[in-house]
Amino acid sequence: MSTLTEDAARFAKFSGLEADTITFNGGQPLNGRVLVRGAKNFVTKAMVAALLGDSPSVLRNVPDISDVRIVAGLLGVHGVTISHNVETGEVHLDPTKVKSAHMAEINAHAGSSRIPILFCGPLLHQLGEAFIPDLGGCRIGDRPIDFHLSALRSFGAVVDKLPEGIHLTAPNGLLGAKITLDYPSVGATEQVLLTAVRAQGLTELSNAAIEPEIMDLINVLQKMGAIISVDADRVIRIEGVPNLHGYDHKSIFDRNEAASWAAAALATQGDIFVEGARQPEMLTFLNVFRKAGGKFEIHDDGIRFFHPGESLSPVVIETDVHPGFMTDWQQPLVVALTQATGVSIVHETVYEQRFGFTEALVKMGATIELHRECLGGQKCRFGQQNFVHSAVISGPSKLTGADIEVPDLRGGFSHLIAALMAKGHSRVSNVGIIARGYENFLAKLRTLGAEFEVEN
């Protein structure tokens, strides 16, 4: 596994940053307009889905983020021809010459993304075998892949764990299966979808995740020729078909990036119009944003988020699977909650270690206490297990600039917000990681009036 610094250096290269340490001069409100394009948590999966087709696909509204580049590189070593017009956001994927790749080649392109695990089903269907490297992604918990492997075995895959990764084969082909997830995992649900669509017979998945990005993946698969139904009780049924063809699809917007800009507007006493954001996928976020005192206006082409001009209110949040409060929204919003008058509580029930980013906020003057207990009534897998997974934020606190280090993607964005609202200068390192999921974030920050200097 690569180190945090190696990851940051790699991401910095992808994002066009010559260095990944930036000094911010905080204290200015962020005002203006930013464009949010396709969702990191969808486009990467739709690109993998293209592998299942016997003709080319076109994916539109694709952002230029490092996770997209990593997946493009991995598809490339498997013989998929890809072109990405960064300006129009159009990606063309031709899977007609798909081929096996060596583990060394795959490892060289795997980067720190979690997407390689989703290549299993498509590669087994196309080639009869798959090599899967060690997975990356944010270090916000243990993030095991047991649900993925167990589901693949149910389809008939044989899984060999090797020192350099995982090797899968399907000596008797892949057969539809009845699968129940212990927890509605996003990745495991996608694993089942990407495998079941071409497995022989019927697959029934119970306790499935139903995030909007998964629904958009189902849209893509249906366009390709798949037969998938979604019941109201987290049950997804898939009738396998022998062949799929290419698709033409415009990606759903990135609701996590949109929520991040909303939190930035609230925290810096600013006013940001997020072009591309839509209300239905942000319903739960908008309720919490309003309860915290944030104002918003829904427009046809986006959502305007702005500070009310008076004090903010504390809120109680428990993160959850969709339609609950998305865990990826929590980190940026916590920064804004340091400015609310009173005590806010955040109970993180999706990941067991997602509060590491608060250490930097405390260094800057925030009052945040972390607890092992479940501070909320939501069913949670982490209670009584020694995981620090609840936070109590008391405010309002005046933040002052400090030297801080980005720990992960969303925590990194929250550090940028903190640096921009704090009085004085903050030197933020490992910033390149943020390019995994935020397109052109430095250019966007400049447009919004942020003052900063990138170190060379």
Ligand SMILES: CC(=O)N[C@H]1[C@@H](OP(=O)(O)OP(=O)(O)OC[C@H]2O[C@@H](n3ccc(=O)[nH]c3=O)[C@H](O)[C@@H]2O)O[C@H](CO)[C@@H](O)[C@@H]1O
């Ligand atoms: C690339 C991508 O789409 N990432 C998103 C995806 O991550 P990802 O798909 O990795 O997240 P999951 O929904 O799978 O994980 C949720 C929980 O299930 C656990 N788990 C998961 C799989 C497994 O085999 N065993 C297991 O125990 C995880 O450790 C975690 O505690 O959904 C998360 C939850 O909305 C988001 O925060 C991530 O931004």
Ligand SMILES: C=C(OP(=O)(O)O)C(=O)O
């Ligand atoms: C946790 C995240 O991503 P990943 O699953 O790619 O690490 C995220 O987007 O906040």
